Amino acid sequence: MILAVVRRLATVVPILLVVSLLLFTALRVLPIDPAAMSMPPTATKDEIEIARQQMGLDRPLPEQYAIWLAQVVTGDLGRSTHLRRPVAGLLAEALPATIELTALAMLIAGSLGLAGGLMLFALRGDAVEAIAETGTTLMMSIPEFLWALLFILVFGVLLEALPFTGRLGPGLARPMVTGFLLLDTLLVRDLAAFLSAAQHMILPAIALGIAFAPPIMRVLRSSLIDVYHEDYIRQARLRGLSETRVLLGHALRNAALPTLTLMGVQFGFLFGGSLLVEVIYSYPGMGNLMVDAVRNADLPIIQAVGLTYCVVVLLINSLVDGLYLVLNPRLRPR
């Protein structure tokens, strides 16, 4: 088991190296001068040249890459050129926010997918099935930014039911313990802040997650149909188990395996999709950090955010592989 984990992690290292190399070269090819960007507009050419030498930008590219890589490994992601703050600190604020948002979105997509998949399975062969199919297709065809705008229009502006900018209501203090707002507000027992934070997350999370639910529903439905043809389902019925028990105790766990694979893949897309939704809801996460950095050509942030995305996706994949081992004993090493 431990060996399997080590082997798995060993495959992550070359992937990260390749991504870091790609990121680094792509950004160096851009006609942007980080030295000039980091100086005030009044700086002279000589001053910029001195800064360039200080920053090591006059050295050959491979050497620059080696220096950057060594720093990244020790946790030094450099300084933002336009915010003039260490990138690591910026990431520490933005990453938990995005993780919270995407995890909630995935939870919503997963719950909707599970409920919808079971519903579609129960309706199979029924006349209502076509209506349900159309509904899920509609859900899937609308992109997340359109959902985001629709929700703001309906729940924010027309109904005035939910807030749609930022993370907390006015006058509420933001506690800092772990960086995860929902968790922190609970830890300091500030119920008002927790509720406000939750309300602020509902719309972006649903907008982000809703389009991911229909594929889960469909995969779950078809896996359930496959599983119901298996001998062990018939044998469970022949032992006199109730239909509910057959579904929950035997069919669902087997049908969950392909569904889990899909959700692992989806999480990567979800993390990327958070960018637009964050911008629309002015949600201070990785997406906003990235958009801001791109606008200001802030290379250290772009590099760090890109690398972080890659690490997160790889971690999620490893997590799904691990879950797979838990759920499917056939894959465990003997």
Place this chain on the structure above:
Amino acid sequence: MSLLVARGLTLEAEVEGDIVPVFRGLNFALEPGRVLGLVGESGAGKSMVGRTIAQLLPPGFRVSHGTMEFDGADLVAMAPEHRRSLLGREIAFIPQEPLTALNPVLSIGAQLDEHHRRLGVRGRRTLREYALAALAAVHLPDPAGLLSRYPHQLSGGQCQRVLIAMAFAGHPRLVIADEATTALDVTTQAHIIALMRELQRASNTAVLFITHDLRLAAGVCDDVAVMYAGDIVEIGPAAQVLGASRHPYTRCLQLANPPMLGTRRALYALPEQMPGLRALARLNGCRFAPRCPVKADYCLRIDPPLEGDLHRSACLRPGLVETIEVADQLAPPPWRPAGETPVLALDHVSKTFTTGTWPRAVEVAAVRGVSLRIAPGEFVAVVGESGSGKSTLGRLVVGLEQPSAGRIALAGTDVTAGDEAARLHRVATVQMVFQDPQSALNPRRRVASIITQALEAEGAKFAVREKRVRALLAEMGMPLELGVRMPGQLSGGQRQRVNIARALCSVPRLLVADEIVSGLDVSVQAQLLLLLHRLRQDHDFALLFISHDLSVVRHLCDRVLVMHGGEIVEEGPTETVFGWPRHEYTRTLLAAVPR
């Protein structure tokens, strides 16, 4: 009082809008503590009887008349909740495929616990005690260790023991065993049968024993009902039904079965096959009549009743049953000059596989130091149980695997190297027929194109291929119009013939056949064995016949090799090896075959 009684049970199926009668008033009774065998070929409706008892019928099927009474209560009419409360407690099922009948993601312990909880056992410690006792009752070693294992870590026989433990856990009054030993090796089958009898006698359980194997039924059952196309055609005490059958179908089945004892007689090959569901609607009178060798015109009109006292049969001309006979001698194999170059020569061939990943990699020897010679035109069998290495041996011969050590020569040419020259020689010399005809044929190609694939590779003209298709189809005894069909439109027996025709197309000198008749019904098997005998007279090919079925081997092959643990433990002329086995393993194997 009888425990299970079917009275005028009529089962109907809706097929493409038509109502087809499947069972036309089935009658039988099963007494407590007795074993009733339901025998017949696939499509006879044997399993449908079991499914009627549980009322888990395929979509479109329903019981329109009659009753299936369990202990006086009609299982068909009773409330589903009531019936469900009987299942697993009073009525238990033992399935056909033990490996797939257990949930793959739940441990053996979890599945036993679930069943025991349903039977009313409570408390973690008590559940564990019950699970251990259940596994001990079916003589599984190390019950405590088994609880945390998963089905894929167990063998088929072990899984079947677990399922039998579950079936008998509630001390049921009725057990339905549907082909419960078909998927198992012959020695495992003998153990499982002994176990079932032991548990059945201990708790005076009635057993409905569904099987296609007449010899097995004769050994296991008190009574036997022979089914054909949804009808019980003969029923009575096993010794009488199978010893002195009064129905032509029973007689033909027995004659189609190659005997394990006595002379190697010819086999009776019933023409055609069991009618499908659709065809049942058009069949009036005796459903067996269209294939019956002693039918009269009126048989096709009059539905014969089950007549007799203890031993009843449904035939209008029972006096003619004994006139159905086969030649009691087999034609001798064609004469060959001695001292020809062997078509296949293996010298100390070994094959090891590596399983697992470093550093836990384990080397497993599938074939160890096997040497053998096959002369041109010789039919040689390799027998052994699953895991004995017999299939790997076949794959080595046709080049699907490369040997780890040793030498392979085909018709005098060394092909061990496996290079392009060896490959070309191999393709020209040896062909393989695979076990599962369904997956061996490309479902998107027409039969004619499948059969002449070898010519296609040579770039033969259409007219040449067309001529070859005609010749081969005629030789296989198949109508020419089958050439334009897709494999999905053929029956199992027809598919296997297409498979053989495909292999024969390039005129090979050696045919490797891996379990080619094992999935087929007895009457279809007889047709194929007859075909192989006939092809042998007309063509010049040797056969390496890999099989677990000793009676088929005895019928078809001149020489036999017994494999065990990757080695050939005994070899010699079939009659000698089967009559006077010398190796311990051969004796065990032969003792386990039902006679």
